[in-house]
Amino acid sequence: MISANQPDLAQRVAQKQFREDLYYRLCVVPIRVPPLRERASDVRPLAEYFLEESAAATTSNPNVWMASVAALEKFGWPGNARELKNVIERMAILTPGERLGMDAVPLEIRLPEENGARSSVQDARDAGEREHICGSGRERLERLGGGRVLGLERTNLHKRIRALGIRASRASGQRGAGVG
Numbered sequence: 001m002i003s004a005n006q007p008d009l010a011q012r013v014a015q016k017q018f019r020e021d022l023y024y025r026l027c028v029v030p031i032r033v034p035p036l037r038e039r040a041s042d043v044r045p046l047a048e049y050f051l052e053e054s055a056a057a058t059t060s061n062p063n064v065w066m067a068s069v070a071a072l073e074k075f076g077w078p079g080n081a082r083e084l085k086n087v088i089e090r091m092a093i094l095t096p097g098e099r100l101g102m103d104a105v106p107l108e109i110r111l112p113e114e115n116g117a118r119s120s121v122q123d124a125r126d127a128g129e130r131e132h133i134c135g136s137g138r139e140r141l142e143r144l145g146g147g148r149v150l151g152l153e154r155t156n157l158h159k160r161i162r163a164l165g166i167r168a169s170r171a172s173g174q175r176g177a178g179v180g
Contacts, residue, residue: 050088
């Protein structure tokens with residue numbers, strides 16, 4: 001029998017939170033497999049394997065590009081290999097064509113980590129909204145009816161622009177302008 005566990009069972013036995021006799025039955029040949037965040041070099045072969053597995057279930061034959069592999073290797077993978085597998089499948093399903101470049105990598109993985117801490121989902125969502133609004137350009141938005149282009153009422157668009165700290169120069173599509 002092979003089993004995997006997250007908590008340290010020896011510690012649980014010492015704390016009387018796990019049965020000692022069951023621990024000794026299970027712990028015949030313990031094998032420690034380090035988490036994926038400690039094995040960045042394993043990300044590419046695992047990603048390629050998961051991609052092949054995903055392609056076998058569909059008719060597509062996608063491939064991962066180096067830029068996206070670099071982003072995947074930098075990520076901390078709190079969900080370990082299962083999370084990587086889910087991300088690769090999502091990339092393969094949602095990306096048209098066969099090239100899985102940086103644009104295919106989910107935003108929460110592409111975002112740079114601040115102070116070594118993983119960005120929150122809200123941070124990722126805000127960054128995505130900011131990118132989408134800025135990419136649309138303020139003049140274009142005003143010319144085509146405000147937020148309707150983005151699926152928002154004009155007043156809601158202006159509220160989101162203020163809440164996200166987007167300055168007029170950035171919202172007009174000029175890259176490089178800061179967020180204020």
